[in-house]
Amino acid sequence: MKRSISFPGIALVLILGLISFRKSANSLEAIQTDAGRISGVINATGDVYAFKGIPFAAPPVGDLRWKAPQPVKPWEGIRKCESFGPSPMQAPPVPFSMWSEEFLIPKEPISEDCLYLNVWTGAKSAGEKRPVIVWTYGGGFLSGGSAVPIYDGEAMAKKGIVFVSINYRMGVFGFFAHPELTKESGRNASGNYAILDQVAALQWVKRNIAAFGGDPDNVTIAGESAGAYSVNILEASPLGKNLFQKAIAESGAMFSTPFTSLTKAEEAGEAYGKSLNAPDLADLRKVSAEDLMKKPYAVWGPIVDGYVLPGSITSIFTAGKENKIPLLTGWNQEEFMFFGSVKSAADFKKDMNDQYGADAHTALENYPATNDSVAAVSQYRMSSDQVFGTQNFTWANMQSDQGAKVYMYRFTHKVPGAGEYAKYGAFHGSEIPYAYNNLKFSNRPWQPADLKLADIMSSYWANFAATGNPNGKGLPEWDLYNSKTNEIMILNEQCYSEKMPDLNAIKFLASKIGSK
Numbered sequence: 001m002k003r004s005i006s007f008p009g010i011a012l013v014l015i016l017g018l019i020s021f022r023k024s025a026n027s028l029e030a031i032q033t034d035a036g037r038i039s040g041v042i043n044a045t046g047d048v049y050a051f052k053g054i055p056f057a058a059p060p061v062g063d064l065r066w067k068a069p070q071p072v073k074p075w076e077g078i079r080k081c082e083s084f085g086p087s088p089m090q091a092p093p094v095p096f097s098m099w100s101e102e103f104l105i106p107k108e109p110i111s112e113d114c115l116y117l118n119v120w121t122g123a124k125s126a127g128e129k130r131p132v133i134v135w136t137y138g139g140g141f142l143s144g145g146s147a148v149p150i151y152d153g154e155a156m157a158k159k160g161i162v163f164v165s166i167n168y169r170m171g172v173f174g175f176f177a178h179p180e181l182t183k184e185s186g187r188n189a190s191g192n193y194a195i196l197d198q199v200a201a202l203q204w205v206k207r208n209i210a211a212f213g214g215d216p217d218n219v220t221i222a223g224e225s226a227g228a229y230s231v232n233i234l235e236a237s238p239l240g241k242n243l244f245q246k247a248i249a250e251s252g253a254m255f256s257t258p259f260t261s262l263t264k265a266e267e268a269g270e271a272y273g274k275s276l277n278a279p280d281l282a283d284l285r286k287v288s289a290e291d292l293m294k295k296p297y298a299v300w301g302p303i304v305d306g307y308v309l310p311g312s313i314t315s316i317f318t319a320g321k322e323n324k325i326p327l328l329t330g331w332n333q334e335e336f337m338f339f340g341s342v343k344s345a346a347d348f349k350k351d352m353n354d355q356y357g358a359d360a361h362t363a364l365e366n367y368p369a370t371n372d373s374v375a376a377v378s379q380y381r382m383s384s385d386q387v388f389g390t391q392n393f394t395w396a397n398m399q400s401d402q403g404a405k406v407y408m409y410r411f412t413h414k415v416p417g418a419g420e421y422a423k424y425g426a427f428h429g430s431e432i433p434y435a436y437n438n439l440k441f442s443n444r445p446w447q448p449a450d451l452k453l454a455d456i457m458s459s460y461w462a463n464f465a466a467t468g469n470p471n472g473k474g475l476p477e478w479d480l481y482n483s484k485t486n487e488i489m490i491l492n493e494q495c496y497s498e499k500m501p502d503l504n505a506i507k508f509l510a511s512k513i514g515s516k
Helices: 007-025 154-158 171-175 179-185 193-212 226-236 262-275 289-294 313-318 345-366 372-401 419-423 448-467 503-511
Strands: 030-033 036-039 049-055 078-080 116-121 130-136 162-166 214-224 246-250 327-332 406-411 487-491 496-499
Touching: 030 193, 036 049, 116 154, 116 193, 130 193, 130 226, 130 448, 154 162, 154 448, 162 193, 171 193, 171 289, 179 262, 193 214, 193 226, 214 226, 214 448, 226 246, 226 313, 246 448, 313 372, 327 372, 327 448, 327 487, 345 372, 345 503, 372 406, 372 503, 448 487
Parallel strands: 036 078, 130 162, 130 214, 214 246, 246 327, 327 406, 406 487
Antiparallel strands: 030 036, 049 116, 116 162, 487 496
């Protein structure tokens, strides 16, 4: 006997099937972290979840100011993680020079309570083991935050990456050293809280990222400017061991940085406390964050504390004690990091003679000064190469010489702009929206060539995070870098590998900081 199914019965089956499908498709609606359950938001196209403002450490306020990150207090129920947490303490964001609003944090909130991270994932369930990128922002260790629009992770999640962006303490909150802090630490060290925050965030990723569909054993740390400095430090630090497997460093390293010793940093900390009429640590922790920022603090960044950094970056790499991993690194054609006023050709020549003596002719061959206009260009180029080029060049050489796979780039694409922004080329940080496919966050007159380059670069970055090799189907071939062939990838409207075009200039400057 045949059995019939009524229309209501069919409808019920369809509804139950739809519910089952939605549960399967949206199984990441609530995530169990080691501190409690969280919920996020799904994007308009329904293929990426974003979890924003996830606490990875306790708020570093009160007695926790200037302490290593402490565990998060667990919570009951489901915590909504649908918007960014506060940005770290810093001056209010104001567009300047070539950096328009998309390069800056939101105007508020800004707070000492800042240890939050964000996750974007396209995974449908836990256990997919997608490659992970952990992004660390730039800003000279004085400004920045993970809520900057061009750091959005949705586009990379669409390319199969679980993208994580993190906050860390900066300025006096991130690098303050003091004898009392050294004593209470239990490590005979103080300062470097910014780096300890980054380590804590990576430890959180190690423990929790599988629940978001990420692979805790396939993590790439990435950053630009001070974020690249951070990547350099994490690679050198013994605390970074086993927390990441690859590194991306855009425009930044610290091989010629004169690091402050712990003793000098402690002396600076004591002097700072006296300037605030707060000579003791207990008194310093009672000073408001706003009042701390009103007084200049002498130590701008990481120190050799014997714990986070047992020595300078150069000494660690020279001894081969860094975390040896694949590296993708490079810098931009016009970083525009020039300090001071532009000098005439005659004055520039005099400077070259004073600084380089018998080698001045070599300097002027690479950075000519045949007239004032040519000398001006040379000064911009030389400043860019000294601050960034020689640093990333040295890093690439040291790592490749020790057997690590290295891919080097030069971003030469002139970023379009209107009004005052039209005069800048491939400026400092301009590669970021391309590398993470985030042009939509910038109000610029984008052309098809820009969109194509962003798709290519973000594919290179995603491929590298997945396999340690940026190459992939349909992409221009990117050759491995080494100190003998010096092959780099030119990133422009046409992308191609070639021998570094300004190799002699970079080599000359690098030789003056004791590099190859």
